[in-house]
Amino acid sequence: MSQTTTSINACDVAIFLDNASGTATDISGSSNKVEIPLVQEVGEARTFQNDWKIRKACGRDVTFNITVIYTTTADEGLDILRDWFFGTASKTARTIAVYMPDKNVGSDHYYAEVIFNTGNIPADPSEPGPIMCEFTLLPTGAVSHTTAST
């Protein structure tokens, strides 16, 4: 098998999240990590006189874990996420879109309508670096993976 020539890194990944007005806003410049664990529900059983398990798969789920930098600018990652939680529409779904390796034609495009699940705003005086805030967004409905054509 020949060695791959199409590996990518995450340097130019783009993350878009709706702001309170419903406008897709590029928060890539104020976030530095996104994780998208993919989970399929699997049930199992073992019968008598047999070592090996039977497994069946059913539903699928995805989580969007985003790390944003604590900044003081409006419409950056933290501002949008924090306002979403503290605002009157915290229970309303918004669209998230992640482009890998970048936001160009041919890139992988993951997107979903998501609900705010958890957030963490840590403050540690012994940490001189920027404050990193972690948020978990859970999809409601299907999560899509497409190839970007714009």
Added chain:
Amino acid sequence: MALYRVLKPLSRNEKRIEIGQITALAWLKPEQTAVLVERRAVSRLATPPLVELPGWARRAKRLDKLGIVTAEDFLEAPDQEVAFEMKVRVQTVAKWKQGIHSWLVIPPERGG
């Protein structure tokens, strides 16, 4: 302009173009289309000659005089021009095109 078959779902702004659809990718530059082809998200569509389509033999002969031989040629020909030469209404040409288009599209798989 060439036609392409969608092999992986495409997203275009807020819209999704499903596997099996055909598109001219008219909004893309040639080098962007080449990226999609290279990543096997789309492939150049090979369409049959019109004369091979059931019920199209006579029509195909007349269209052949306009240089329209394949289904792709027909889909890309200007409606007005075809209507004039075939002595039919523009709406009829649009209906024919819709029929040809639906022949070429592969319906999505069910499930999941």
